[in-house]
Amino acid sequence: xxxxxxxxxxxxxxxxxAVDPMQAAEIxxxxxxxxxxxxxxxxTPELKLRAAARIEQLEALEPVLTPTLPGAMQPKDQQIxxxxxxTLSWPLDNIGPSLPNxxxxxxxxxxxxxxxxxxxxxxxxxxxxxxxxxxxxxFGIQGTRAFAGVPERPLIGTIIKPSVGLxxxxxxxxxxxxxxxxxxFIKDDELQADGPACPFEDRxxxxxxxxNAAADKTGKKAMVAFNLTGEIDEMRRRxxxxxxxxxxxxMVNLTGVGMSGMIDIGRHTELPIHAHRAGWGALTRDxxxxxSYPAWSKLWRLAGADHMxxxxxxxxxxxxxxxxxxxxxxxxxxxxxxSPMCAVPVFSSGQTVRQAAATLNAAGSPDVLVTAGGGxxxxxxxVTEGVKAMxxxxxxxxxxxxxxxxxxxxxxxxxxLATF
Amino acid sequence: xxxxxxxxxxxxxxxxxAVDPMQAAEIxxxxxxxxxxxxxxxxTPELKLRAAARIEQLEALEPVLTPTLPGAMQPKDQQIxxxxxxTLSWPLDNIGPSLPNxxxxxxxxxxxxxxxxxxxxxxxxxxxxxxxxxxxxxFGIQGTRAFAGVPERPLIGTIIKPSVGLxxxxxxxxxxxxxxxxxxFIKDDELQADGPACPFEDRxxxxxxxxNAAADKTGKKAMVAFNLTGEIDEMRRRxxxxxxxxxxxxMVNLTGVGMSGMIDIGRHTELPIHAHRAGWGALTRDxxxxxSYPAWSKLWRLAGADHMxxxxxxxxxxxxxxxxxxxxxxxxxxxxxxSPMCAVPVFSSGQTVRQAAATLNAAGSPDVLVTAGGGxxxxxxxVTEGVKAMxxxxxxxxxxxxxxxxxxxxxxxxxxLATF
Numbered sequence: 001x002x003x004x005x006x007x008x009x010x011x012x013x014x015x016x017x018a019v020d021p022m023q024a025a026e027i028x029x030x031x032x033x034x035x036x037x038x039x040x041x042x043x044t045p046e047l048k049l050r051a052a053a054r055i056e057q058l059e060a061l062e063p064v065l066t067p068t069l070p071g072a073m074q075p076k077d078q079q080i081x082x083x084x085x086x087t088l089s090w091p092l093d094n095i096g097p098s099l100p101n102x103x104x105x106x107x108x109x110x111x112x113x114x115x116x117x118x119x120x121x122x123x124x125x126x127x128x129x130x131x132x133x134x135x136x137x138x139f140g141i142q143g144t145r146a147f148a149g150v151p152e153r154p155l156i157g158t159i160i161k162p163s164v165g166l167x168x169x170x171x172x173x174x175x176x177x178x179x180x181x182x183x184x185f186i187k188d189d190e191l192q193a194d195g196p197a198c199p200f201e202d203r204x205x206x207x208x209x210x211x212n213a214a215a216d217k218t219g220k221k222a223m224v225a226f227n228l229t230g231e232i233d234e235m236r237r238r239x240x241x242x243x244x245x246x247x248x249x250x251m252v253n254l255t256g257v258g259m260s261g262m263i264d265i266g267r268h269t270e271l272p273i274h275a276h277r278a279g280w281g282a283l284t285r286d287x288x289x290x291x292s293y294p295a296w297s298k299l300w301r302l303a304g305a306d307h308m309x310x311x312x313x314x315x316x317x318x319x320x321x322x323x324x325x326x327x328x329x330x331x332x333x334x335x336x337x338x339s340p341m342c343a344v345p346v347f348s349s350g351q352t353v354r355q356a357a358a359t360l361n362a363a364g365s366p367d368v369l370v371t372a373g374g375g376x377x378x379x380x381x382x383v384t385e386g387v388k389a390m391x392x393x394x395x396x397x398x399x400x401x402x403x404x405x406x407x408x409x410x411x412x413x414x415x416x417l418a419t420f
Numbered sequence: 421x422x423x424x425x426x427x428x429x430x431x432x433x434x435x436x437x438a439v440d441p442m443q444a445a446e447i448x449x450x451x452x453x454x455x456x457x458x459x460x461x462x463x464t465p466e467l468k469l470r471a472a473a474r475i476e477q478l479e480a481l482e483p484v485l486t487p488t489l490p491g492a493m494q495p496k497d498q499q500i501x502x503x504x505x506x507t508l509s510w511p512l513d514n515i516g517p518s519l520p521n522x523x524x525x526x527x528x529x530x531x532x533x534x535x536x537x538x539x540x541x542x543x544x545x546x547x548x549x550x551x552x553x554x555x556x557x558x559f560g561i562q563g564t565r566a567f568a569g570v571p572e573r574p575l576i577g578t579i580i581k582p583s584v585g586l587x588x589x590x591x592x593x594x595x596x597x598x599x600x601x602x603x604x605f606i607k608d609d610e611l612q613a614d615g616p617a618c619p620f621e622d623r624x625x626x627x628x629x630x631x632n633a634a635a636d637k638t639g640k641k642a643m644v645a646f647n648l649t650g651e652i653d654e655m656r657r658r659x660x661x662x663x664x665x666x667x668x669x670x671m672v673n674l675t676g677v678g679m680s681g682m683i684d685i686g687r688h689t690e691l692p693i694h695a696h697r698a699g700w701g702a703l704t705r706d707x708x709x710x711x712s713y714p715a716w717s718k719l720w721r722l723a724g725a726d727h728m729x730x731x732x733x734x735x736x737x738x739x740x741x742x743x744x745x746x747x748x749x750x751x752x753x754x755x756x757x758x759s760p761m762c763a764v765p766v767f768s769s770g771q772t773v774r775q776a777a778a779t780l781n782a783a784g785s786p787d788v789l790v791t792a793g794g795g796x797x798x799x800x801x802x803v804t805e806g807v808k809a810m811x812x813x814x815x816x817x818x819x820x821x822x823x824x825x826x827x828x829x830x831x832x833x834x835x836x837l838a839t840f
Contacts, residue, residue: 033611034582037736037770038794038840042590043582051585051617069705071738088751091619099678100649101613104698108610108673109769111701112737119701160461162454163512165471170462191527193521197471197513204512229520232652253528256520258678264652273526278524282703282710286488289709292701316457317532318491329770349529350457374458420458 004337008089010056010129011106011295016068016118016288018075021084022058024115029053029088032354034109051094057087067117068288070074081117097129099299100259107291118288121295128336130302134263136341137306141367144306144344147248148223148270150184153398154359155223156390156418157185159373168198172206174383177213178376179222185369188227190253191280199328200238208245213238225251225274225307228265235265235311243270254300254358255279260314266304272348275305285318293323294330301331307369308343313358316350326364332364342367352420353393353403353413360397370394379411380419389416421451424757425548428509429475431715436488436538436708438495441504442478444535449473449508452530465654477507477540487537488708489605501537517549519719520679527711538708547758550722554683556761560690561787564726564764567668567692568643570604573769574779574786575643576810577605577767579793582698585804586604592626592804598796599634599642601807605789608647610673610698611673620658628665643789645694647672648685653832655685663690673727674720681812686724694766695725705738712742714750721751721761727789736770745782752784764789771795772840773813773823773833780817790814800839807834 017024029035034043061083068081075081088106095101101187107121137143145151157271158178160171178186194200204226215221228250229239235257239250251274252262278311283290297308309321310327327345335339345368347359352375361372372390379386388411396406396413407413437444449455451474451481453578454463481503486503495501503678508526515521527541555562565571578598580591597608606627614620624646635641648658648670655677659670672682672695686693717728730747731739747765754760765788767779772795779790792810799806816826827833 004524007803034585036579036581036583036763036794036798038798040581040794042586042594043711047582047585051582063567069738071705071740072705091617092615094611094615095613096615098613098615098650100651100673100678101611101615101678102671102682104610104649104696107702108675108698109701109737111699111705112731112739114736114738116738135834159456161456161460162467162471163456165454165467166462174462190524191514193515193518195512195514195516195518197511228522230518230680232680235680242797252522253524255528256522256523257680259681260650260677260684261520261680262678264680276524279531279812281529282527285491286533286706286709287490311532316534317529318489318534318536319532373461374456377460378456378458388799410803 001308005131006125007127008091009102009105009127010087010089010125012122013086014083014120014122014288015086015116016081016083017066017115018073018081018117020117021060021082025055025058025086027113027115027332028086028110029055031113032105032108033094051091053088053090055086056089056146059085061085062092069117072117073114078252087153090254092127092129097127097133099134099263099303103259103294103299120288120290120292122292124295124298131336131339134302135304136302136335136339137304137343137356138269139306140342141344144272146197148184149220152366154394155184155369156367156387156394157187157371158183158376159187160192161189161373163379166198168202171198171203172210176210176214177383178387179211181384182220182391183222183387184370185223187225187251187274187371190276192227192228193229201241204241204245205246208247210213212246215354222247225249227251227253229256232261232264235261236268239265239269239271247271249274251276253278259299262300269304272306274306274307275300277308277309294333297330297343298335300344301335305343305347309346309348312347312349312351313362314350314357328362338356346371352418353389354420356393356397356403366398375420380415385412385415425551427547428511429522429546429547430507430509432542433538433709434503434538434542435502435504435506435536435720436484436486436503436534438493438537439535440661440776441480441502445475445478447533447535448506448530449475452525452528453510453531464814470612471511473508473510475506479505481505489537492537493534495698503658506727511550512547517553519554519683521724523719525661525680530710533774540710540712540723542712543714544718551756551759554722556722556755556759557724557763558689559726559762560762564692568604569640572786574814575604576790576807576814577607577791578610578796579607579609579791579792579796580601581609588626590621591618591623592630595627596630597803598807599631602640602809602811603642605643605791606760607645607671607791608695609707610647610696613649620646621661624661624665624667628667632666638709639718643668643671647671647673649676651671652681652684655681656688657690659691667691669694671696673695676725679719679723682720682723689724692726693720694722694727695720695729697729713747714753717750717763718755721755721763725763727766730767732764732767733775733776733782748782766791773809773836774840776813776817776823793839800835805832805835808832
């Protein structure tokens with residue numbers, strides 16, 4: 001039996017509003033459950049008791065002098081916009097434990113409510129019925145380590161680069177070089193799919209020939225996450241092909257596929273799912289709008305994401321290191337008491353030998369997957385040296401040795417530090 | 421043969437940036453195709469020619485003095501942030517005609533690029549290969565009119581209210597009243613799903629008993645959009661149940677289900693799909709982030725959305741009437757020359773007898789579906805009078821008669837005008 005879920009569905013929000021925050025919270029609760037803009041006859045006290053969302057907590061924050069988002073109600077007198085943390089709750093019986101319908105309940109029309117000049121979903125907690133319906137990651141860190149043959153240290157990975165444009169054969173050749181360098185993990189770029197320029201089937205076959213040949217020779221089989229993003233039947237077929245060719249991982253672009261598709265491949269898969277978050281920026285980049293990563297990633301963990309992208313330290317994107325660290329921490333936050341459904345944090349974006357110490361420090365453990373695309377493939381001495389340098393950098397971090405000091409013993413790392 | 425698509429995938433963006441806009445556009449094109457943050461050996465001129473995204477157009481706009489989104493690069497000297505319209509294009513062969521992968525290509529990591537303090541996808545144009553793969557709406561306005569038995573005038577609809585909390589039996593009783601009033605269309609609220617408090621199967625059976633009984637009596641069969649949002653197999657089963665009970669429409673929450681799920685039910689369906697946009701606000705409410713409705717809705721039209729929600733005039737949300745009008749117009753914008761894939765605009769949110777003239781004026785035709793929840797169900801004289809009043813208001817608008825003048829002949833409309 002799964003323990004330690006709340007009775008009701010609970011969601012935390014940051015709101016900004018020109019009206020009294022309690023009034024704004026009441027409108028949110030009403031709009032997202034039994035209310036509408038006019039009282040209707042059947043909305044009885046009994047019905048409300050049964051079906052209405054409730055305000056569980058409200059904490060006022062410092063107000064601001066200008067509204068963040070346009071279109072909202074203006075203040076009546078003082079030009080002040082209140083901010084507050086609000087927790088709402090819903091009876092599970094409104095929707096049952098259904099992830100697609102949960103999205104509509106906790107993150108539906110409320111983003112457009114007139115009283116709100118800011119509205120962001122920060123976190124959520126779910127009744128255990130969700131854990132009974134959704135299995136969460138089938139493999140997680142243990143399954144990933146078992147497939148990759150890396151029992152303890154951080155998994156060092158790379159991204160096929162150029163992202164697009166290589167033929168299936170050229171991809172296989174690059175993978176052979178990466179395997180020769182002792183890489184643990186390789187992923188398709190999220191832009192690489194099943195186009196005529198590099199068909200999925202050809203790419204899998206060419207890649208797995210290289211991976212299997214290296215494994216036969218060295219005993220080490222790199223895990224390759226093939227991007228099977230597509231339609232439902234395509235994703236199932238592609239998964240089966242990867243499995244039949246001896247592959248050990250598949251990749252899904254969460255935003256492109258969506259929740260119902262992810263649930264389907266999550267149930268179908270016999271391999272770890274590497275979950276990519278491309279497109280996530282649209283949901284999160286305005287700090288007073290959309291979703292925070294802890295709330296968003298919990299849904300995908302429930303649906304079966306084994307590996308979740310968290311961006312990376314000193315990344316090439318706009319996210320701060322603090323935000324990345326918070327995302328990493330949130331993946332360890334147990335979804336349920338004895339069913340934590342933790343996902344492996346995947347570091348990417350501008351990753352090189354330079355971020356190893358910060359990455360391990362934030363993760364608080366070696367249970368991480370680090371992917372460096374250009375940071376390995378653009379190594380001046382070649383791809384195998386690029387792999388070795390990354391391994392050396394993470395070995396140094398594991399031993400608590402400064403990377404510059406450690407590099408004195410390793411020419412691959414020295415060359416990488418001179419380049420990146 | 422389908423004509424009039426571009427050779428390449430084309431997407432238009434509004435950007436804001438502290439760097440030269442052309443440089444920002446080059447970084448966008450590079451990140452979303454063959455480039456990465458470091459040159460890699462295989463990114464040859466031949467590969468770029470084959471696979472790289474191109475800048476097709478750039479139009480500078482008035483700069484601004486403060487950045488819209490946080491986290492972006494700062495200007496080197498002058499504190500000025502440039503704005504520009506940018507059109508990028510991609511070779512179709514990078515991904516082939518795949519909607520889930522198209523999302524990653526045109527709306528993936530680029531929302532997080534450091535040079536961009538604003539980035540919004542405004543519109544897109546697709547090669548005809550997409551029309552060969554995706555059928556678009558199977559029914560559209562013609563099929564909807566045929567099922568609903570409403571050949572020419574606007575379709576008048578309502579939303580079951582309270583949104584949640586009614587039992588299946590109570591829903592059936594409400595539907596009986598609505599049918600007695602001559603309603604054309606009824607939809608589940610987007611929050612109503614398949615919870616234990618109102619199971620889908622019971623609700624469909626109870627509702628269709630009322631609908632079929634009314635049809636036997638009057639010859640008029642209301643179209644009911646049952647919200648089948650859920651997992652893949654659930655959606656198929658629910659669709660089949662609706663069809664088998666004589667139902668004529670199903671509803672999908674696009675944001676909850678996602679693209680791969682929508683494609684699946686779009687291929688499976690034998691009934692028009694009523695596409696709800698709950699959650700859309702998170703993608704669009706910041707004017708310098710996310711997606712515009714024309715771009716977003718085109719993807720769902722391709723996947724098979726027959727009815728697309730566009731909010732409503734004088735709505736209870738934050739969207740302006742100008743924005744609603746632009747959304748309505750965009751649904752008529754043909755996706756391809758001889759395969760326009762137009763969707764029926766669905767007006768909702770705070771709709772009453774008061775918005776009829778503006779709605780028809782914006783639509784430029786009576787090919788619209790208007791849904792009023794509280795605006796019908798909260799009518800002071802009852803639900804059947806609420807339906808009649810809405811019909812009267814749209815009859816007035818069709819005849820070009822002022823609603824207040826028209827109301828002199830109709831007590832239901834008079835009472836509605838006094839209430840709403």
